Amino acid sequence: MQVGDLLLAMRRRWYLVLAVVLVAVAATLGTVWLVGPTYEAKGAMLLIPPGATVQQRLGTGASTGNPYLALSGLTQARDVVIRSVGAQATRLEICERSGDAAYEAMRKDLCLGRPTISYEVTPDFDSSAPVVLVTVEADTAMDAVTALTVVMDQVPVALTDLQSSLNLRPKTSITSISVMADRVPQVVRKDQVRAGVVAGGGVLAVGILLIGLIDGTFSTMWERRRSHRERPVPDWGLNSEADNGWTLPAISDADSVEHSAQGWILPANSPLPSGQEGETTAGGGSTDGAPLNGRRLVQRR
Template identity: 35%
Template sequence: MYLRDLGDSLLRRWYLVLGALALTVGVCFAALSAVSPTYQTTSSLVLVPPKTTTGVSGNPYLYLGGLEQSVDVLARAVNADATRDQIAKTATTGEYEVSADLTTSAPILVITATDSSSAGAQEMLDAVVAEVPTVFRRLQASLGVRANSQITTLEVPTDDGPSAINKARYRMAALAGAVWLFLAFVLIGFLDGVLLTRTMRRSAELLLRTDAMDAPSEQTAGNKQKAGNK
């Protein structure tokens, strides 16, 4: 019932609805300006087997099988708090995420860095890429693996630099516009109700005044009729 009444109110005050829709554009632009874009950049590290496996003239890419478990272990180590604290000394802002590349069976580690600025995202990515080999060497050394037998990493850049991610901005703008329209429509419905109440009250007062003015006339006519009968 209330929704139907609200629809009737919006139809009656269509000019206010047009004004609210026009202001919605301004609200959306204001929300876009208030939320800064997020910049994201990625890179990949492929795990390369040691020369003790490939030989002096062997092709390391022919021996990538079986390194998938090493990718998972390395990703967990790089995402650990201790590694994050170490990287934060170089890149003071931004966030990063390291995971195995699920789109391929090759032992590839995907690094994704994000920040509120393009320079910050690139700085974070460079810091993580520089720290990963150190973490990997430390992991293997803790198991007693000699340096010439350790698995190494090779960077494979996957994009041309940080790019702006505007999903959060657009989502915020859409939310702000929807909330504004909802509040505006409710306000228009309330205003319409107030105006209708005032109109009905004035009509009722005018009707009462008319009845009050007609009552003496009817009484006078009745008295004259009584006097004539006498």
């Protein structure tokens, strides 16, 4: 079906187009309501260099330098921590641990075959500092905040595990501090919008195609009926005016003129038109099987 034909069909069946639009809007709203929004929470952990790398005040153990000035050497350590926290082993450890009601609800959604909670541990690409950025997405605000806290707590645990086998002194170990953590997650509706557009667009496309199919079917049926009613009838001069000034009845007048397989049958006492030949019939058959008595009009060759 051409685009022009489809547009004409939509114009003729405008009431069906209106119904399809209403169904598409309902499908969009229903899908948006069923999918629901997601909640995103972010947090950041900063790695702090060991105290031994900062100048110490003699006899007091207090630092005379600023540790933030020595952050440039912790990039490689940050990458190792990110790999450790984002590993599957850390995820399994979170799933095997028990906690309060909020933790148990979060753990149930995180450890499903198709979990509704996801988290990502990455560097902070907007900063050159050794920052570990944690991003959590969940179906509820409570799960997002709880999962963010649990994953961020894994950063100092990973640092301790990585450095414990090195027999380092406490002052030579890398530590971490929390820079920021969302307490109110951000509402994200991109999944809702995507699902709603797909549902509404699909219903609209299928509906328009069905309208074109229905219009084409009814148009074909109408043309067949019209061609059947307007079937052409041979013109043998029955409706033309004769030389003697009289006119034969119209061929559609079934009482005056009848058509059979042998030709046009006129009443027995009716005159023939000028230039036509006829012969008398008796008991001839008509198209409906009834006997005919009259004169048969024969076409001149």
